[in-house]
Amino acid sequence: MSNAENSPHLPIEDFRNYGYQLVDWLAEYFRSIDDKRILPEISPGDIRAMLPETAPEHAEHMEDIIADLDHVVMPGMAHWQHPGWFAFFPSGVSPVSVLGEFVAAGLATQGMMWSTAPAATEIENTVLDWLVDLLGLPSSWRIDTGPGGGVLQMSASDSTHLSLVVARHHAVEAGHPTDSLVAYGSEQAHSSIEKGARIAGFRHIRSIPVDASFCLNVDAFEKQIGLDLADGLIPTWVCSAVGTTSTTAMDPIRPIAAIARDHGMWHHADAAYAGSAMICPEFRHLQDGVELVDSYTFNPHKWLLTNFDCSVFWVADRSKLINTLSILPAYLKNESSGNPAAIDYRDWHVPLGRRFRALKLWFVLRSYGAEKLRSFVRSHVDWAEELENRLALDSRFEIVAPRTLALVCFRHVGGNETTKSLANAINASGTTYLTPSVIDDTDFIRVSIGSTWTERRHIEALWELIDMNGPPSEYHL
């Protein structure tokens, strides 16, 4: 570090002092998260109104900058880490993961190639191989022994997009016009399926109807393929949702795989949320047939205590991914180019540069150990089951979708307006946040259990809010 008197950078002793101060600030944030109002009471523009219109010309004091975490940032925070956060899916975080991200930032290594970041590259492919075994996935997906391999992406959307690009690339190489290619997913699949397909240039994106459990209807899928073939189109890619976003419905991978194979389609599994649960063997039946897919994504940054961004993307055959993306200009050539033991991850995703994201995942897997991670996931599933049972036994409520993991979907028997009012009343508490949703004009409430700091008592408190705000069943009848 510079000892020059005119160095423009923060002196090392100041880094140390402000570093300690921010460690304390975050420790206090974690400690007090339960006491905070879960959503901010502000309007669009309020935070911006506190900021100057132009950048400061002269240096500001670090004390003032740090103070603005309380004065500017906190008033505009939706506290995803609040233990009463049951909205969307959880935003993975843990003290250990935060420390890992901190170190990775400090090292500022650029992982585009093995030669520019050997440790980051090898730790990444090692921990992703660990996860293959931890999740009970095909060992041929391990990079050390199989033709497959994993890479960290920013999000499941990126992974899904990439699988679409690889599928499109090979279909076009086989001579099909881009505009003839078709991508399929269930009408309950995540928005990233349609968005990813659109970004990848698919002109034909099919939303396949679902069955009563909101899983992709295989007959409808086959029928749609028949219609598309009759129109001269080329079925190219299909997604099996291993847990849809609205209700964690599980698409039937095995029959979908058979159809995909018959038509030479790329079969992608989106287990963004549910993948983390596969560390527990008892949940693996939910993704029966997973060994048949061509690619798979899941997000440790959702339910595995690791900070966003940390999404895993596995391909069963890494050569297909690399062939699609590899470009090697002169300034990136080096001694280890082409060495199979030296993975150049730049050929595994859209960006060239990449940070040392595997560090936090390595920290998390080691500091918890598989045993504690399993019990962490199991506790949420148990609490979800308890809540589901209470709701099912109460005549005011009904479960609207089968619970597969730690997401409970219910509604008030009084109908849409009563259900929406109930959700609003619960969210107005300031201690709890859950997401209202809709399927086929039926409003319901999603309770997603999985935040780091949530304990059983927070589910009790949620139940009390539901109970208190849920009118009698005859109210709207």
Place this chain on the structure above:
Amino acid sequence: MSNAENSPHLPIEDFRNYGYQLVDWLAEYFRSIDDKRILPEISPGDIRAMLPETAPEHAEHMEDIIADLDHVVMPGMAHWQHPGWFAFFPSGVSPVSVLGEFVAAGLATQGMMWSTAPAATEIENTVLDWLVDLLGLPSSWRIDTGPGGGVLQMSASDSTHLSLVVARHHAVEAGHPTDSLVAYGSEQAHSSIEKGARIAGFRHIRSIPVDASFCLNVDAFEKQIGLDLADGLIPTWVCSAVGTTSTTAMDPIRPIAAIARDHGMWHHADAAYAGSAMICPEFRHLQDGVELVDSYTFNPHKWLLTNFDCSVFWVADRSKLINTLSILPAYLKNESSGNPAAIDYRDWHVPLGRRFRALKLWFVLRSYGAEKLRSFVRSHVDWAEELENRLALDSRFEIVAPRTLALVCFRHVGGNETTKSLANAINASGTTYLTPSVIDDTDFIRVSIGSTWTERRHIEALWELIDMNGPPSEYHL
């Protein structure tokens, strides 16, 4: 934070203690970076061989995990922050930025929508508006007053890819077949142009010849368009490199813009490295005509002291970007959907989720202030000019490309082998790392000055290495 005795998480006091320990560890890393061997002496597989084949079943001690930073990570580090790092382009970092990333990780906010992260969203659009003015870009790119706007992406590759997707989307909407679209860039453009175009589904990607200064040859560009039109193809997208990777050549934006306008093409400017220099008014002539482009990207994570990932992507008309990417499922609808003051950044890029990347940029812009950032950039340009002058005056060397900013490209007059030997000898020092490159079978050496900790004395040391290892000019003649 949990007080439960059976909490699986790191207790708050342990977070504090290990946090302090890692602050100290990073402080020591910064302090001692100059003493380290710049590249590791290892082979592919060496780091992996230190790691177990499977994840630990039981929790490991944090002490052991932290100790492995020294035992496992350090032996496999290419030290991008070493002050003798003149390779590639710099990997932006500063103590302040690292602290910002740490806090952002701790907050674990998910910025997909305004409503899920109001502070993160509004700080992001504010600092990107600040940068519009700081870089002297068109004020219509400010989101608060114009039709344009900025968004943080992971890398310039992502920004470039996205601009290609928007261009393709609108060309297809206008009725053109995907397979008829053509993307253009100079043959010196970054690999992300070809890679991005391929990922975006362009079947026709043209490498346009360059002039003697390695800038896109406008006549050749026009001629190629004529050929493509004659073949029934549709010119759709063109990139102006504001600083190529090999030599920081500057494509002539103004005439390229005129051609792009005539043909209804999307015109993207890739200023990944050079954009940071535009905070100094004296360099803005290098991107004359920038107000005419449709999109622009630059990376504060290269030369503006901000950690990767932090790439800015501006569009002159944000509605074109949003129209291409917006998808609104039920579970993402909320009260502020559609409110123009509530930006939903999920519609501005491929992923849905996003972390609070603007925090570190806000920290950096405030703690340095515009004044110090300008002098930081200017010092590198000055040192590059000094080095260039020394090389130019020495009969052993020749400058192979005009220097525009802080990249010096030179070779030994003895030819390719002598030049490559010189690069190898310098890199073998262990104190300095620079990238050999090639254009048209001419080997040369890139010296990119821009690392955070580099001082004038390190350029002196580099000169001594060049001087010491460069054989007399008659040696190979």
